[in-house]
Amino acid sequence: MTANWEPLHSVPASQASLTGGYWGARQRINRTVTIPAIYQQLERTGRASAWMLRESDERHDHRIVHKFWDSDLGKWLEAVGYSLMSQPDPELERLADGVIQAIAAGQLPDGYLNSYFTVIEPDQKWRNLRDWHELYNAGHLMESAAAYYQATGKRVLLDALTRYADHIDERFGAEEHKRHGYPGHPEIELGLVKLYRTTGERRYLNLAKYFVDERGQSPHYFDIEATERGEDPRKFWFKTYHYCQAHKPLREQTTATGHAVRAAYLYAGAADVSGHTGDSTLLDALRLIWDDLTSKQMYVTGGLGPAHANEGFTFGYDLPNESAYAETCASIALVFWAKSMFDIDPDSRYTDVMERALYNGTMAGVSYEGGHFFYANPLTSYPYVNPHAHFSGINTAKHYRREEWFDCPCCPPNLARMVANVGAYVLSHSADTLYVHLYNPGSVRASLPGGQVRIEQQTDYPWAGDIQLTVRLDQPAAFSLALRIPDWCPGFQVRVNGSTTGADVQRGYARLTRTWNDGDTVELALAMPVERIAAHPKVRHNAGMIALQRGPIVYCLEEVDNGAELANVVIPRGAVLRADVDNALFGGVGVITGDAIRSVPAAWSGGLYQPQRVLRDENQPVTFKAIPYSLWANRQPGEMRVWMREG
Numbered sequence: 001m002t003a004n005w006e007p008l009h010s011v012p013a014s015q016a017s018l019t020g021g022y023w024g025a026r027q028r029i030n031r032t033v034t035i036p037a038i039y040q041q042l043e044r045t046g047r048a049s050a051w052m053l054r055e056s057d058e059r060h061d062h063r064i065v066h067k068f069w070d071s072d073l074g075k076w077l078e079a080v081g082y083s084l085m086s087q088p089d090p091e092l093e094r095l096a097d098g099v100i101q102a103i104a105a106g107q108l109p110d111g112y113l114n115s116y117f118t119v120i121e122p123d124q125k126w127r128n129l130r131d132w133h134e135l136y137n138a139g140h141l142m143e144s145a146a147a148y149y150q151a152t153g154k155r156v157l158l159d160a161l162t163r164y165a166d167h168i169d170e171r172f173g174a175e176e177h178k179r180h181g182y183p184g185h186p187e188i189e190l191g192l193v194k195l196y197r198t199t200g201e202r203r204y205l206n207l208a209k210y211f212v213d214e215r216g217q218s219p220h221y222f223d224i225e226a227t228e229r230g231e232d233p234r235k236f237w238f239k240t241y242h243y244c245q246a247h248k249p250l251r252e253q254t255t256a257t258g259h260a261v262r263a264a265y266l267y268a269g270a271a272d273v274s275g276h277t278g279d280s281t282l283l284d285a286l287r288l289i290w291d292d293l294t295s296k297q298m299y300v301t302g303g304l305g306p307a308h309a310n311e312g313f314t315f316g317y318d319l320p321n322e323s324a325y326a327e328t329c330a331s332i333a334l335v336f337w338a339k340s341m342f343d344i345d346p347d348s349r350y351t352d353v354m355e356r357a358l359y360n361g362t363m364a365g366v367s368y369e370g371g372h373f374f375y376a377n378p379l380t381s382y383p384y385v386n387p388h389a390h391f392s393g394i395n396t397a398k399h400y401r402r403e404e405w406f407d408c409p410c411c412p413p414n415l416a417r418m419v420a421n422v423g424a425y426v427l428s429h430s431a432d433t434l435y436v437h438l439y440n441p442g443s444v445r446a447s448l449p450g451g452q453v454r455i456e457q458q459t460d461y462p463w464a465g466d467i468q469l470t471v472r473l474d475q476p477a478a479f480s481l482a483l484r485i486p487d488w489c490p491g492f493q494v495r496v497n498g499s500t501t502g503a504d505v506q507r508g509y510a511r512l513t514r515t516w517n518d519g520d521t522v523e524l525a526l527a528m529p530v531e532r533i534a535a536h537p538k539v540r541h542n543a544g545m546i547a548l549q550r551g552p553i554v555y556c557l558e559e560v561d562n563g564a565e566l567a568n569v570v571i572p573r574g575a576v577l578r579a580d581v582d583n584a585l586f587g588g589v590g591v592i593t594g595d596a597i598r599s600v601p602a603a604w605s606g607g608l609y610q611p612q613r614v615l616r617d618e619n620q621p622v623t624f625k626a627i628p629y630s631l632w633a634n635r636q637p638g639e640m641r642v643w644m645r646e647g
Helices: 021-044 069-086 090-105 115-119 134-152 156-171 188-199 202-214 221-228 260-277 280-296 328-344 348-365 411-420
Strands: 427-429 433-436 442-448 451-459 466-473 477-484 492-496 499-501 504-506 509-516 521-526 530-533 545-550 553-558 569-571 577-582 589-601 617-628 644-646
Touching (some): 021 069, 021 411, 021 442, 090 134, 156 188, 188 202, 188 260, 202 260, 260 280, 260 328, 328 348, 328 427, 348 477, 348 553, 466 477, 477 521, 545 589
Parallel strands (some): 433 477
Antiparallel strands (some): 442 451, 477 509, 492 499, 545 553, 553 617, 569 589
């Protein structure tokens, strides 16, 4: 069914200036440390030079290049594009231009563009969409092409990727003469929609819609192509197409399933398709999946996917802490999906999750100094326990620490592009309403029918809940300013030009509708108490425990502040919890302190188990200190816990 709607407009990163505060600092580190560090790894591992190889160059040495290397370089180029929008850097631009020239030179005459299948296995193109990531790579390159063109106006990469999109469109689709395939790893849907937005070419949107619609249809394409390769489809290495969300058509799915990153990319791309085509049946399916994911399968940090085995979902309320996979890329993909959902269904239930995933699950993936990364993000850690070491390359011998790189390094460049583009998540707008989602010092510009509007912000958010917004415009204009009232906020006040005013709260946004003049000010005061968060009773892993949250920030205990054996620390129900900013820690961050009890047996005579009747527990009063979860593992190695015992 087709509905009559237009998705809201997002403000591009070029129109957002985050001059200070939390995101201003993170963008500076991203620009000066993270992006250069990633490029060094791209060079060291051969990813940057893979495009310069030709078929005659050690063709059968598969160590030269990997099937999904193009995606890593694509995300780095996208990060560069977004960074250049807010901070011009001629040297960085020259470096990116050189990479782009190599990519364009590697394009085949028919438009095909893939470093691996051009050099290593040229006779295997498009033979295994299920496993071989050709369309996934294409999607990331398309996204980078759109971002780099918007940043610089240079068309080399954009022209190469539109030619590649044309090549793909000629081969895949519903027509009789085309292959009826779709990607095993969704992502191209997002890239095609961005190409459509950038070029206005409707065929790219139609192709994205085709990939969404064809997924899971019968006869199953992955079975067909496996048979053509001479393989038995029943011997699929993962056994079930739930893994790649292709077990049945998307409109028939009601739960988040399979590999978490693939899932969230698919849902985000489908939301974009729904928004631009007015497909209400697709939106209805996405709402059901959203409700399942956020009510049964999401960590308090905005992390997704408890299981290492499928890097993804298991079943409702299965949220183990110590073995949590919660891949950084999954939280980033959740941010994408949440924003896309809001832009077609304006409701703070999406942007509240977006904020949770941004500040916690996403930013835990990069070190404070910007050059080390997490792949998996557990919510409890002990120095000698890391269930994901084999896959992620993290050292288990002594401690759980971020690494400079991984064998599968999808997360570092994903983080770089997310942080570089975070300004685009501050605000969405329609013809008559500006929706402010995120609060951070700086300004965002938007074009309304009455002219251009700039919203300036001053705030210490997320450490404080007071935000001042100033409206800047050339002439008076009538529109609604809608300010998100987060789900964690128990109360708020609004003042316009110094006078307290009522606000019409609709779907989580306080709407102020009036004729605005240049220099009008809005003061928003969000109550920001320390909250004890309880998990649903069916989350067996958190029975009898609480997590601490203040504002959008989820906190944790670390051994460096609280000693070892954190499982023995109990926070009494009546304990007073205090919030403060520690200016000596990470440049100034919010911390939570309070009185607790450390439960320690007075003596243990030996053996693994003893009758409780022979023990004399000592309850030692202690003062605990909790720091933002995203900042754990930046100091001395040791234990960490998000969920703590309550007594």
